Amino acid sequence: MRVPFVKMHGLGNDFVILDAREQELPVLSTRAIAALADRRTGIGCDQLVRLEPTSAAEADFRMRIFNADGGEVGACGNASRAVALLHGRPARIETESGIVSAHPSDSGVDVDMGVPRFEWESVPLAYPMDTLAMPVAWDVLENPAAVNVGNPHVVFFVDRQEDIPLEHLGPEIENDQLFPARINVNVATVTDRGTIRLRVWERGSGLTRACGTGACATAVSAIRRRLVDNEVTVHLPGGALQISWDGSGPIIMSGPAQESFRGEFDLQDYL
Missing domain, CATH: 3.10.310.10 (Diaminopimelate Epimerase; Chain A, domain 1)
Known part of the structure; x- marks a missing residue:
């Protein structure tokens, strides 16, 4: 056929x-x-x-x-x-x-x-914890934020995202028992109040040139931590996405x- x-x-x-x-x-x-x-x-x-x-x-x-x-x-x-x-x-x-x-x-x-979900059971996590600054670490990656934006994400903010060996840490974190549905792994660097640089290890696919839900998850996590303003440009290896979120309603993503x-x-x- x-x-x-x-x-x-x-x-x-x-x-x-x-x-x-x-x-x-x-x-x-x-x-x-x-x-x-x-x-x-x-x-x-x-x-x-x-x-x-x-x-x-x-x-x-x-x-x-x-x-x-x-x-x-x-x-x-x-x-x-x-x-x-x-x-x-x-x-x-x-x-x-x-x-x-x-x-x-x-x-x-x-x-x-849609509206992001931050409750630990909505991500989901295996047990309760603060999803804004999780008290966990994997090698150099620590204290991530977690959010469900239609699928589950964990976001690490680092000084230089390009230095993180995501090809090695990504699969380890994705399959950790803390994440019963597995997890998408984001490493991000905030450049200024309107700009984030991001790489993503995608659950079930691996390193990707771009991830729309990863950009959304990273932007709302940065907004919750007061690292950026409510409208931000997220730069991924494949290009840039515009993300806006008012802190309570749906996330709006724009891009080609x-x-x-x-x-x-x-x-x-x-x-």
Whole structure:
């Protein structure tokens, strides 16, 4: 069976998108998704995204997101921007974590990412602790903030994020027993009141050029710690995102997305 796809990216965070809103497409197994995501033997991507019709009255369609290891996750900011660009007009998108609103704009796409959750059981953590300054450490990384922005994140503020061996510490922290659902790991340096530099180890995918939910998690954590103002530019290896948060309402993320190419694959090659 030949399956059509669209390859897109947001600041280098790339996706294989299967659009099953108006045509019937197979539901892929975890193994098939991981095989498609492989950059040597598959199409290659950080996430596979599947669009489907929705039964939710308040949504236009449903988006399901699968990391490169085949595991399903609740939210992806960069994927939301890519899907909104593909849709071509404002959309309310049903995700596992709730409804996301996206609006194409002159600068790319603006996405309402919803209200962040800071309760320890909402992150989730294995046991109660202060999520603004957690009394834990891994090597040189210590006292992180934790937040759920549709998926779970832990944020470390350091003097020089580029010096942190995230390729080694990232998987250790991601799989620590403190995080029963695993965790996305962010290391950030605040440059000034309006600027943050960030690298992300993404749960189930590894080091990534950009992570929209990571930028949101880092920005709101910095705002809570009074390190930055309510509007901040987050610079990732793939480019910059604009994040605004008033301290209580939804997070607004703005940034570009782009279509790379279209094609199709033979499903039998990935079973």
